[in-house]
Amino acid sequence: MHTHYDNLKISRDAPPEVIRAAYKALSQKHHPDRNHDSPESHRVMTIINTAYEVLMNPAKRAQHDAWILSQEKAKAGATANAGQRARPASAAPGTSADPASRSGSGARRAPPADSRTSRKNADSGSAVNLAGASTASKALFVLVAAGAAIYLIIPTSHQLADGSRQAEGWTPSVSTSAAMTGEPRAAAAAATPTKSPAPQPQYVRKPTAPNGQDWPAWSSYIPGYPIRKTGGLSSLTVDNSRNSSDVFLKVFSLGGGDTIPVRFALIKAGTSFEFFNIEHGSFDVRYMDLDTGKIAKSNRFELEEIAEGNGTRYSRMSLTLYPVRNGNTQAQEIEESEF
Incomplete structure (x- = not known):
């Protein structure tokens, strides 16, 4: 089992200061800028960056520690169970293997003593229900007959004001137009749904x-x-x-009248990245937010290399x-044409 602690060569109880120091030492040793941008240095730096990000985040570190403990418990359990023989399963109660469930050949169980009494009560209950249903049916028949008699008494035609009679089924005409009901025409038009x-x-x-990569x-x-x-002594940590x-970032060189990008990197959310061996000059940083597509840039800054005595002072x-x-206001937004 290989952990992020192993990747940074530190103990599991290492405090943040030790994690940061170990990350910095390994980064300076394996950084692509110091290894001629070799594919192996990219792979190693990816491992180191991932380990650092997990262990410096309290929540992610706790999850990683829990994963380590679960792996160790699983390994210990496998070791303890090695060599043990599987025990035969005992017969479940009520199965054919259970002696208590066996009975003599041809034996029949006697019904409960009160089964005849229960059946008799059930039969008597049914008789009561039938009697009640018969009474209800008679009452319903009387009501229907009375309704039919009332219906026959009511006239089946309507007498108009002039003494003439209108056949059954006549109903007055009712206008449902907006003008007759008083409904404003504008309100009817407003009921039409509008498109969002x-x-x-x-x-x-x-x-x-x-670039397709x-x-x-x-x-x-x-x-x-x-x-x-490249070839300078200065460094830039973003x-x-x-x-x-996450951001797609470019370091722009502003010297000599030309504005050209000199470094291209992806910097994940919540992390930092260091560019090494940069020549002195004027620069700025421009970056695209990969969740929104918005672009911003930093203020102009200088990286210097000044000879002093037996050495060189650099930025x-x-x-x-x-x-x-x-x-x-802390992020100066720019157009894509400037990126």
Whole structure:
């Protein structure tokens, strides 16, 4: 059984500080920027990122710990049961194997002592019900006969005001038009249902990146895109922990009069990603919310490399992404043409 603790080479009771330190050390060792973007480094970084994300989230870590305990219990139970023989099942009461259910050949059970009494009571009850039903039928017949007699007495024609007689079945004509009933014509027209406006199409996340490659399983470079402005000493950490959506992010170089993307990455919701070995210069970050399709960019920033004495001072930049939504002044929304 291999766990996320094993992937980060830490103990199961490691505090967040130890988890963070172990993740940072392994990231610096296996990061694609330091391994010439090899496929193996991408695979290892995906494992490390997944382990870090699970163990730094209290709820996910608790689920992972519970899974570990269940696996250990299952393994212990399998070991304890090994070598045990299955016991023969005992006969269930009332089956043919149960001695208490056996009886002599041809034996018949006597009916209960009060069965004849119960049958007699049932028969007498039926007689009472029949008598009651007969009485009800007679009463119903009398009522029907009386109704028929009353019907014969009522005249079957109607006498009009002029003394003439109208055949049976005549009924006065009644107008149901809106003018006769007083119903406003506008109200009748308003009863016609109106069509609701068609719903606006919503953004749907595409199954692949814009270059046709599959999205990485975790925060990582997207395969197939170039990695430019390498060979420097500076680094950039992008924090997406404040966002509930994955983002497709580009680092843009703004120097020399050209604005070109130099790094392309997927950064999962609630995680961060670090770009290493970036040359000095002016940059900004632009990112698309993959749940809404909205795009935003950061302010311009500088990465510097300055020679000092026997060494070089370089930049270690950290940048926090904010959700792209209406009214959020911390995310500068831009058009797709700028992305």
